[in-house]
Amino acid sequence: MYTYTYRHRVRYRECDPMSYVYHTHYVDYFEVTRTEALREMGLAYKTLEENGIIMPVIDLAVRYKRPAHYDDLLAITASFTEAPRTRVPIDYEVRRDGEETLLATGHVTLCFFNVARGRPIPAPDAVRRIFERVLR
Amino acid sequence: MYTYTYRHRVRYRECDPMSYVYHTHYVDYFEVTRTEALREMGLAYKTLEENGIIMPVIDLAVRYKRPAHYDDLLAITASFTEAPRTRVPIDYEVRRDGEETLLATGHVTLCFFNVARGRPIPAPDAVRRIFERVLR
Amino acid sequence: MYTYTYRHRVRYRECDPMSYVYHTHYVDYFEVTRTEALREMGLAYKTLEENGIIMPVIDLAVRYKRPAHYDDLLAITASFTEAPRTRVPIDYEVRRDGEETLLATGHVTLCFFNVARGRPIPAPDAVRRIFERVLR
Amino acid sequence: MYTYTYRHRVRYRECDPMSYVYHTHYVDYFEVTRTEALREMGLAYKTLEENGIIMPVIDLAVRYKRPAHYDDLLAITASFTEAPRTRVPIDYEVRRDGEETLLATGHVTLCFFNVARGRPIPAPDAVRRIFERVLR
Numbered sequence: 001m002y003t004y005t006y007r008h009r010v011r012y013r014e015c016d017p018m019s020y021v022y023h024t025h026y027v028d029y030f031e032v033t034r035t036e037a038l039r040e041m042g043l044a045y046k047t048l049e050e051n052g053i054i055m056p057v058i059d060l061a062v063r064y065k066r067p068a069h070y071d072d073l074l075a076i077t078a079s080f081t082e083a084p085r086t087r088v089p090i091d092y093e094v095r096r097d098g099e100e101t102l103l104a105t106g107h108v109t110l111c112f113f114n115v116a117r118g119r120p121i122p123a124p125d126a127v128r129r130i131f132e133r134v135l136r
Numbered sequence: 137m138y139t140y141t142y143r144h145r146v147r148y149r150e151c152d153p154m155s156y157v158y159h160t161h162y163v164d165y166f167e168v169t170r171t172e173a174l175r176e177m178g179l180a181y182k183t184l185e186e187n188g189i190i191m192p193v194i195d196l197a198v199r200y201k202r203p204a205h206y207d208d209l210l211a212i213t214a215s216f217t218e219a220p221r222t223r224v225p226i227d228y229e230v231r232r233d234g235e236e237t238l239l240a241t242g243h244v245t246l247c248f249f250n251v252a253r254g255r256p257i258p259a260p261d262a263v264r265r266i267f268e269r270v271l272r
Numbered sequence: 273m274y275t276y277t278y279r280h281r282v283r284y285r286e287c288d289p290m291s292y293v294y295h296t297h298y299v300d301y302f303e304v305t306r307t308e309a310l311r312e313m314g315l316a317y318k319t320l321e322e323n324g325i326i327m328p329v330i331d332l333a334v335r336y337k338r339p340a341h342y343d344d345l346l347a348i349t350a351s352f353t354e355a356p357r358t359r360v361p362i363d364y365e366v367r368r369d370g371e372e373t374l375l376a377t378g379h380v381t382l383c384f385f386n387v388a389r390g391r392p393i394p395a396p397d398a399v400r401r402i403f404e405r406v407l408r
Numbered sequence: 409m410y411t412y413t414y415r416h417r418v419r420y421r422e423c424d425p426m427s428y429v430y431h432t433h434y435v436d437y438f439e440v441t442r443t444e445a446l447r448e449m450g451l452a453y454k455t456l457e458e459n460g461i462i463m464p465v466i467d468l469a470v471r472y473k474r475p476a477h478y479d480d481l482l483a484i485t486a487s488f489t490e491a492p493r494t495r496v497p498i499d500y501e502v503r504r505d506g507e508e509t510l511l512a513t514g515h516v517t518l519c520f521f522n523v524a525r526g527r528p529i530p531a532p533d534a535v536r537r538i539f540e541r542v543l544r
Contacts, residue, residue, distance in 0.1 A: 011436075
């Protein structure tokens with residue numbers, strides 16, 4: 001398993017009238033975390049895109065357990081468990097930094113998509129090799 | 137079943153470099169649609185909140201099937217199948233207005249939460265009656 | 273002067289811990305209002321873009337006078353005072369629908385930009401004619 | 409003058425169909441930058457708010473000069489030039505990190521507002537002293 005943790009300070013614009021982080025922002029937190037996780041692996045999403053391949057989200061799930069508040073420092077963890085064939089499943093956990101209590105969990109599945117051909121493709125070999133290396 | 141459809145024109149700020157609606161905005165579309173669905177039923181979320189009761193999202197799932205584009209007029213349908221005891225499950229479908237093809241489906245579960253007591257509560261009687269009336 | 277009013281229901285996600293509309297969302301309200309104003313004039317921004325011309329924002333100003341709240345129905349008015357040569361200046365006023373009191377005022381300047389050539393261009397004749405017709 | 413620079417990686421959700429950062433996000437960048445600037449000075453906005461004082465934005469201006477792109481690392485600089493009496497004027501500059509070229513400039517004015525009394529107040533002494541110390 002490859003695990004990456006991104007830290008995010010909750011911003012005022014992300015908090016609702018209850019002073020809780022509004023639920024849609026967790027989905028944005030997930031995106032930042034996987035982008036940085038892939039960069040850390042050695043896979044820049046921007047480079048992939050410049051080669052005509054995008055990785056759209058095909059499904060998404062979140063379970064909200066406890067609220068996060070303004071100015072909290074969150075630790076968002078993304079876990080990758082397998083070298084992708086056609087899809088990249090990612091599991092998420094959100095906590096306050098340094099605390100055990102789960103605030104939310106999530107799951108996102110990405111696929112690989114060739115923009116010019118307009119269709120899903122298997123994981124490019126270069127991408128598979130990167131995953132195999134970090135998952136070893 | 138009680139079904140409500142909200143129409144939304146896709147905005148430039150919602151579209152990503154592929155000219156697709158960025159995936160997190162569907163979660164916002166779901167919120168607008170259920171707020172207007174509840175208002176149509178006779179249940180203003182604002183009134184509920186003024187009475188110390190909020191309805192937080194406890195889980196959320198989306199399946200993305202086909203992209204939506206800039207300036208598309210979307211029809212987002214929310215379906216309510218049962219009078220709530222403690223939770224309100226809602227199913228969503230997203231299409232281009234007037235078309236059959238599904239762009240995305242989703243599911244959201246809300247609960248009822250008493251702010252002063254800081255804990256989940258059963259559906260208030262007034263809310264249950266509203267649902268029973270529209271689901272008949 | 274050509275004036276167009278767009279009505280917008282304030283959403284929960286737009287409100288901050290003070291229950292006020294967070295200030296950045298007014299800038300989004302301005303965008304929706306001018307897009308719909310241009311459409312009403314007979315100018316679809318999407319068509320312009322398909323012809324390789326975009327209208328980027330080159331400056332922006334907002335004065336916040338009084339807060340807007342969750343579930344308020346806002347009336348956002350965009351005023352166009354001249355047929356554009358190279359720039360489109362737009363003035364905005366934000367009120368609660370049916371009320372006189374100003375909540376905010378704003379100003380946005382757009383220009384015309386040829387994407388292929390990578391440079392600003394004068395207003396296309398077709399666009400100028402549309403403005404001249406509605407400003408008459 | 410007190411100057412603070414915040415670095416921000418441009419996210420996919422912030423980019424529009426032209427692959428440019430959509431203009432409203434600069435206003436969010438300004439907020440993050442001043443929050444971290446105030447924290448660095450020794451002034452946590454959260455503490456102020458817990459004491460019943462908020463600092464709403466009363467006006468805002470942005471000039472957009474050149475586009476920022478996906479995955480750019482931006483350096484957003486906030487400059488404070490005076491110890492506040494009733495208002496906090498802040499000047500902004502946005503560049504790619506390590507580059508001289510200005511992408512955007514901005515100005516934001518904050519005031520101090522007593523929530524319980526519902527009215528603007530002069531800068532609290534503690535806040536004034538913090539500014540006087542860092543501006544020396």
